[in-house]
Amino acid sequence: MKNKGLTKVDLIFESIDIMKVMKKAFEMTSDEIIQQILESGLKGRGGAGFPTGLKWKYTAAEKDPEKYIVCNADEGEPGTFKDREILDKVASKVYAGMTIAGKAMGARKGFIYLRGEYRFLLPQLFVELHKFHKLINEIGYDFSIEYRMGSGAYICGEESALFESIEGFRGEPRNKPPYPTVSGLFSKPTSINNVETLVTAVMIIEKGANEYFKLGTKDSRGSKVFSISGDTPIPGIFELELGMTVQEFVNEFGDGDTKAVQVGGASGFCVPRKKFGETIIGFEGVPTGGSMKLFNSSRSMYNLLHNYLDFFAEESCGQCTPCRVGCQQLLKGVEKVKKGEAKSTYLNELVKLADTMKVASKCGLGQSVGNAFKSIVENFREEIIY
Amino acid sequence: MYQTGNMVKELAEKHGRKRESLMPILQEIVRKHNYLTDDVMVAVATELDISAAEVYGTASFYTFLDTQERGKNVIRVCKTITCSMKGKNDIVSTLEDILKIKVGETTPDKMFTLLETNCIGWCHKAPAILINDMPYTDLTPETVIDVVKGYMR
Ligand SMILES: Cc1cc2nc3c(=O)[nH]c(=O)nc-3n(C[C@H](O)[C@H](O)[C@H](O)COP(=O)(O)O)c2cc1C
Ligand code: SF4
Ligand code: FES
Numbered sequence: 001m002k003n004k005g006l007t008k009v010d011l012i013f014e015s016i017d018i019m020k021v022m023k024k025a026f027e028m029t030s031d032e033i034i035q036q037i038l039e040s041g042l043k044g045r046g047g048a049g050f051p052t053g054l055k056w057k058y059t060a061a062e063k064d065p066e067k068y069i070v071c072n073a074d075e076g077e078p079g080t081f082k083d084r085e086i087l088d089k090v091a092s093k094v095y096a097g098m099t100i101a102g103k104a105m106g107a108r109k110g111f112i113y114l115r116g117e118y119r120f121l122l123p124q125l126f127v128e129l130h131k132f133h134k135l136i137n138e139i140g141y142d143f144s145i146e147y148r149m150g151s152g153a154y155i156c157g158e159e160s161a162l163f164e165s166i167e168g169f170r171g172e173p174r175n176k177p178p179y180p181t182v183s184g185l186f187s188k189p190t191s192i193n194n195v196e197t198l199v200t201a202v203m204i205i206e207k208g209a210n211e212y213f214k215l216g217t218k219d220s221r222g223s224k225v226f227s228i229s230g231d232t233p234i235p236g237i238f239e240l241e242l243g244m245t246v247q248e249f250v251n252e253f254g255d256g257d258t259k260a261v262q263v264g265g266a267s268g269f270c271v272p273r274k275k276f277g278e279t280i281i282g283f284e285g286v287p288t289g290g291s292m293k294l295f296n297s298s299r300s301m302y303n304l305l306h307n308y309l310d311f312f313a314e315e316s317c318g319q320c321t322p323c324r325v326g327c328q329q330l331l332k333g334v335e336k337v338k339k340g341e342a343k344s345t346y347l348n349e350l351v352k353l354a355d356t357m358k359v360a361s362k363c364g365l366g367q368s369v370g371n372a373f374k375s376i377v378e379n380f381r382e383e384i385i386y
Numbered sequence: 387m388y389q390t391g392n393m394v395k396e397l398a399e400k401h402g403r404k405r406e407s408l409m410p411i412l413q414e415i416v417r418k419h420n421y422l423t424d425d426v427m428v429a430v431a432t433e434l435d436i437s438a439a440e441v442y443g444t445a446s447f448y449t450f451l452d453t454q455e456r457g458k459n460v461i462r463v464c465k466t467i468t469c470s471m472k473g474k475n476d477i478v479s480t481l482e483d484i485l486k487i488k489v490g491e492t493t494p495d496k497m498f499t500l501l502e503t504n505c506i507g508w509c510h511k512a513p514a515i516l517i518n519d520m521p522y523t524d525l526t527p528e529t530v531i532d533v534v535k536g537y538m539r
Binding site: 076077078080081084116117149151165166167228231235237299304307311 | 449
């Protein structure tokens, strides 16, 4: 596989003429916009990585005159803080992304679901939104955006739980299908995209799909905003071209003593030092919504695992048994092994449980608990036992 | 306890009386009074013409829609891994010392409630806390005292 190395990029935070790029999009047909997004190879930046162009195409194909564009700004994955920075610095690009998406799919209404923890940003976001609404009114385009707030539930970042929450219910994920493109918010065709995905779409329209396609690798096109924290001398938000290895990442951001990198937050994967060189950060290796946490050799991987399991046990919506009971059992299980109340071979039983949760859980939360669990237990078994 | 009065009616005028109005209404009550009383939830149910159990069932799902009495200022200390690695325990014990309460408790004068919460999106500036809506980051036991003193009026 071609190795791209580590390259810094400046697309998401670049200041651009919003009016110019919107006029460009308004002069294109819906199909032309969608074609650009398809050709760019962009995959969703919220974690799951569904091709954005396809999502837009499916939503556009629905006949219902009422459709919605939803921006997912729930950003609850531990270690992710880039969407806050994007909204803080370039909110008008998010609004433009939603408007262009609306034009492409025939939607006239957008919602931004902002996590309650970011409420302090609302006053400035409203000022920007007011200016933006005036701008599109001036050119006679009919699209409006409203904010809806979360109230401290991680699961509401899951798209169907998010719809439930906006509709005024408990944030419990729905069965799929039907998918949001067919029946989403208020049971209408809905395109839900992450904050960064929408801004990336704006930049693809601005620069052209060909330019964007040049960045990244076959499976992971373009660049991405990373949220970098933990044992690093330079924690913060960095936009990097996709396709680097964990080793190249650690060379730039490590403190010289990195023993593991947790890629993709609590629902992502733990990469140990011996696999840094062979592991690519992207859909061909370890995918990430942007969360990158570095751990040096002074850190206990048991503490990391325990912290994540505690997180999942609290944040599981409790709707389905494999996840509700499974999260509790994994947490209690590793505690027992650590205390010597269960044999170390009990870990094998717990790994089986994590596998069962992957197939039997209703939504991505329960399905991905096993990612961190297995990658930590398999690579740092001694630290979990002793 | 606080008086419900006309508040719920006014909020229903502002946010509407549809099911989707429920969250914005509850959120605004909590912003004003920090928690939801049984009375206020019954009043909301009456305004929206749904059962009180529906209102309670929805509110109880959301960590920030507290149904237990909370102080005027709610302090939430992030306990997720990065904050935990960067001194969250020292922040908690400092807060417990100056407020003379434990995590989960409210001061007798109802000025502060101390809670822990999951990642609040400031891991690059850990340890971090929220006081009501405001984040405070890069904290040390010294600076967190100054921050909390600012709320002691
Ligand atoms: C438990 C859980 C939490 C999620 N949280 C978020 C989130 O905070 N932000 C986000 O954009 N996507 C989140 N997602 C993914 C969304 O369900 C959805 O795939 C995404 O918003 C689609 O946008 P994208 O295609 O632009 O990535 C979460 C998924 C799960 C299962
Ligand atoms: S997997 Fe977990 S979070 Fe998802 S629906 Fe089931 S209980 Fe809820
Ligand atoms: S771990 Fe504390 S803010 Fe993210």
